[in-house]
Amino acid sequence: MKKELRLMKGNEAIAEAAIRAGTDGYFGYPITPQSEILEYLMEANPYETTGMVVLQAESEVAAINMVYGGAACGKKVMTSSSSPGISLKQEGISYIAGAELPCLIVNVARGGPGLGTIQPAQSDYFQSVKGGGHGDYHLIVLAPASVQEMADFVELGFDLAFKYRNPVLILSDGAIGQMMEKVYLNPPKPRSSEILEWATTGKPTTRERNIITSLDLDPNGQENFNLKLQAKYENIRKNEVRYEEFQCDDAQYLLVAYGTSARVCQKSVQIAREQGLKVGLLRPITLFPFPSERISELSDRVRGILSVEMSAGQMVEDVQLSVGCKVPVKHFGRMGGIVTTPDEVVDFLKLNIIGG
Amino acid sequence: MIEATGIKNIIKPENLVYKKSSVMTDNVLSYCPGCGHGTANRILAEVIEEMGIQSKTIGVSPVGCSVLLYNFLDVDMQEAAHGRAPAVATAIKRLIPDSFVFTYQGDGDLAAIGTAETIHACNRGENILIIFVNNGIYGMTGGQMAPTTLPGMKSSTSPAGRDVKTMGNPLKMTEIVATLPGTYYVTRQSVHTPANVRKTKKAIRKAVEYQKLDRGTCFIEIVSNCNSGWKMTPVQANKWMEETMFPYYPLGDIKVPVEESVK
Ligand SMILES: Cc1ncc(C[n+]2csc(CCOP(=O)(O)OP(=O)(O)O)c2C)c(N)n1
Ligand code: SF4
Numbered sequence: 001m002k003k004e005l006r007l008m009k010g011n012e013a014i015a016e017a018a019i020r021a022g023t024d025g026y027f028g029y030p031i032t033p034q035s036e037i038l039e040y041l042m043e044a045n046p047y048e049t050t051g052m053v054v055l056q057a058e059s060e061v062a063a064i065n066m067v068y069g070g071a072a073c074g075k076k077v078m079t080s081s082s083s084p085g086i087s088l089k090q091e092g093i094s095y096i097a098g099a100e101l102p103c104l105i106v107n108v109a110r111g112g113p114g115l116g117t118i119q120p121a122q123s124d125y126f127q128s129v130k131g132g133g134h135g136d137y138h139l140i141v142l143a144p145a146s147v148q149e150m151a152d153f154v155e156l157g158f159d160l161a162f163k164y165r166n167p168v169l170i171l172s173d174g175a176i177g178q179m180m181e182k183v184y185l186n187p188p189k190p191r192s193s194e195i196l197e198w199a200t201t202g203k204p205t206t207r208e209r210n211i212i213t214s215l216d217l218d219p220n221g222q223e224n225f226n227l228k229l230q231a232k233y234e235n236i237r238k239n240e241v242r243y244e245e246f247q248c249d250d251a252q253y254l255l256v257a258y259g260t261s262a263r264v265c266q267k268s269v270q271i272a273r274e275q276g277l278k279v280g281l282l283r284p285i286t287l288f289p290f291p292s293e294r295i296s297e298l299s300d301r302v303r304g305i306l307s308v309e310m311s312a313g314q315m316v317e318d319v320q321l322s323v324g325c326k327v328p329v330k331h332f333g334r335m336g337g338i339v340t341t342p343d344e345v346v347d348f349l350k351l352n353i354i355g356g
Numbered sequence: 357m358i359e360a361t362g363i364k365n366i367i368k369p370e371n372l373v374y375k376k377s378s379v380m381t382d383n384v385l386s387y388c389p390g391c392g393h394g395t396a397n398r399i400l401a402e403v404i405e406e407m408g409i410q411s412k413t414i415g416v417s418p419v420g421c422s423v424l425l426y427n428f429l430d431v432d433m434q435e436a437a438h439g440r441a442p443a444v445a446t447a448i449k450r451l452i453p454d455s456f457v458f459t460y461q462g463d464g465d466l467a468a469i470g471t472a473e474t475i476h477a478c479n480r481g482e483n484i485l486i487i488f489v490n491n492g493i494y495g496m497t498g499g500q501m502a503p504t505t506l507p508g509m510k511s512s513t514s515p516a517g518r519d520v521k522t523m524g525n526p527l528k529m530t531e532i533v534a535t536l537p538g539t540y541y542v543t544r545q546s547v548h549t550p551a552n553v554r555k556t557k558k559a560i561r562k563a564v565e566y567q568k569l570d571r572g573t574c575f576i577e578i579v580s581n582c583n584s585g586w587k588m589t590p591v592q593a594n595k596w597m598e599e600t601m602f603p604y605y606p607l608g609d610i611k612v613p614v615e616e617s618v619k
Pocket of ligand 1: 419420421422438461462463464465466489491493494495496497502582
C-alpha cells in the first residue's frame with residue numbers, strides 16, 4: 001500500500017503514526033505543548049478500529065506506571081508529555097529500564113527549570129541521555145527534526161525498544177510538536193497478537209511463571225544485572241548510532257545540532273557558505289547512542305566545532321568528550337523558550353571560532 | 357510412641373486434612389514469624405487454585421513487605437513502584453481483558469504515596485481486585501508511622517504516639533473508596549483466626565467472580581498485624597489488633613453489589 005500524504009502538526013503526526021504502527025496502548029496526561037497527542041487519539045478513538053487503548057491518566061506518574069504494566073505484558077505501549085511531566089515520570093522510567101521493558105516515551109520539551117515556559121527548549125538533554133532517574137541506565141534517544149521524523153520515529157522507536165527490550169525516548173520540542181509540515185504516513189499495521197515468552201500474560205501449564213521486576217536484594221546479583229545492562233548499552237552504541245551530515249565533506253568548521261536547532265543550523269550553513277565560509281553540519285539523530293566516533297573523525301579535518309542547542313550547553317559536553325582537545329569546541333544557544341536564529345549562529349561562529 | 361510403620365499408616369490420602377496449595381511455591385516466606393502477610397498470601401494462592409484461574413492471573417505487588425510476593429505465588433507477576441500498583445494493574449486489565457488482575461498493597465503504599473492511583477483506579481471502576489493489607493504501620497522500612505497509624509500509637513517516627521493535631525488522623529481508605537460509583541464490592545476482613553480466614557477467602561472468591569462480570573473495582577481490606585513494627589509478640593499483636601485496630605477499622609462488608617443486597 002502507498003504512503004498517505006497529509007499536512008499535520010508534529011504532535012498529530014505522532015498520534016496518527018502510533019495508531020498506524022499498531023500500538024496497543026497510549027497513556028497520557030495533558031500538558032502544553034503536547035496535549036494534541038492525547039486530544040488527537042481521543043478524537044480518533046482507535047479502540048473502535050484497531051483495539052488500541054487510549055487512557056487519560058490522573059497524572060504523569062500514573063501514566064508511566066500504566067506503561068510499565070502494559071509493557072510488562074509484552075504490549076506496544078507509549079506515553080507522551082512535556083518537560084515537567086517527564087520529570088515526574090523519571091521514577092517509572094527507571095523501573096522500566098530496570099525491568100528491561102520495551103516502550104516509547106515522547107518528550108515535546110519546553111523551557112525550564114520549574115514551570116518555566118510553554119515555548120520550545122532543548123534543556124532536557126542531560127535528563128534524556130544521562131539517565132534522568134536513579135541508577136545506571138540509558139534510554140535510546142531519538143531526536144526528530146521534522147514532522148516527518150515525528151511520524152517515522154514512532155515505528156523506529158518501537159522496533160528498537162523491542163529489539164533491545166529497552167525504553168526509547170523521542171526527544172522533540174515545542175517547535176516541532178506545534179509546527180505543520182507535510183508528512184507521508186505509513187499504511188496502517190494491525191496490532192500484533194504475538195505472545196512474548198517473557199511477558200506476564202497469565203501462566204500456562206507449559207511454562208514457568210514470568211516475573212517482571214527490577215529488584216535483586218543480593219548485591220552480587222544486582223551487580224551482574226548491571227553488567228548485563230551495560231553490555232546491552234555497549235551493543236546499542238555499536239549498532240544504533242544514527243546521524244545526518246550537511247556539507248561536511250569540505251567543511252573547515254563544523255556545527256553540531258539536533259532537532260529544531262539542526263533546522264536552524266542548516267540555514268546557518270547556507271548563510272555562511274554564501275559568505276565564503278566552509279561550514280558543515282552534523283545532526284545527531286540518536287542522542288543516545290551519540291555519534292561520538294563520527295564527530296571525532298570530523299574533528300581531525302576541521303578547525304573548530306560549534307555545538308548549537310536551545311540550552312545553556314548540555315550536548316556540548318558530549319561533543320567535547322568526542323573531540324578530546326583536538327580542536328576548540330564551543331557552545332552557542334538561547335534559553336527560556338527562545339529559538340536561535342540562523343544569523344546569530346553565524347555571527348557567533350565568526351566571532352568565537354573562526355575569528356579567534 | 358508411634359512405630360515407623362504406624363506413621364506410614366497415617367500418611368494416607370484419606371487422612372489428609374491440609375495440603376499446601378499448588379499455586380504456592382516452595383520458597384521460604386520472607387515475612388516475620390506471626391505476620392498476617394503469610395496467611396493472606398496463602399489464601400490468595402488457594403483461591404486461585406480452587407477457582408482454576410492460575411493461567412489467567414496476573415498479579416501486581418508493589419514495594420512493601422509483600423514486594424517479594426512473586427516469590428511465593430506461582431502465577432505471572434509484576435513488581436511495581438511504591439504506590440503505583442493500581443495504575444500498573446489498570447493497563448494490564450485494559451490490555452488483557454480476560455485476565456484476572458489483582459494488586460496486593462500495604463497501607464503505606466495504598467493510603468499514602470499511592471492515594472491518587474488508588475482513588476482514580478477505583479473511580480474509573482477499573483475491573484481489578486485491590487487487596488489492601490492494613491497493619492497500621494510501614495513494615496518494610498522498620499516501623500514508621502503510616503496514614504493508618506492509630507491516634508496515640510507509637511512508631512519510630514511517632515515515638516511519643518501519633519498526635520493527630522500535628523500528624524493527622526488515620527485515613528479510612530476503604531470507606532473512602534466505597535463512596536465511589538466505580539467500586540462494586542468493598543469489604544474489610546482479617547486473617548487472624550480460622551473463622552476470619554474463611555471469611556476473607558470467601559471475599560476473595562467473590563471478587564474473582566465479580567471480575568468476570570466486569571462491574572467495577574473490588575476492594576478487600578485485610579486488617580493485619582505487624583508484630584515486628586509494633587514491637588510485640590505475635591500473640592500480643594493479634595490481641596492488640598482485636599482490641600485497638602478493630603474498633604477503628606470495623607470488620608465486615610462496606611459495599612455489596614446491589615443484586616446481592618436485594619437477595
Ligand atoms: C518512592 C519510594 N519511597 C519510599 C520507599 C521506601 N519504602 C519501601 S516500603 C515502604 C513502606 C511500606 O509500608 P506498607 O505499604 O504499609 O507495607 P508493609 O511493609 O507494612 O507491608 C517505604 C516507605 C520506596 N521504596 N520508594
Ligand atoms: S515487618 Fe511487619 S509487615 Fe513486614 S513481615 Fe514483619 S511483621 Fe510482617
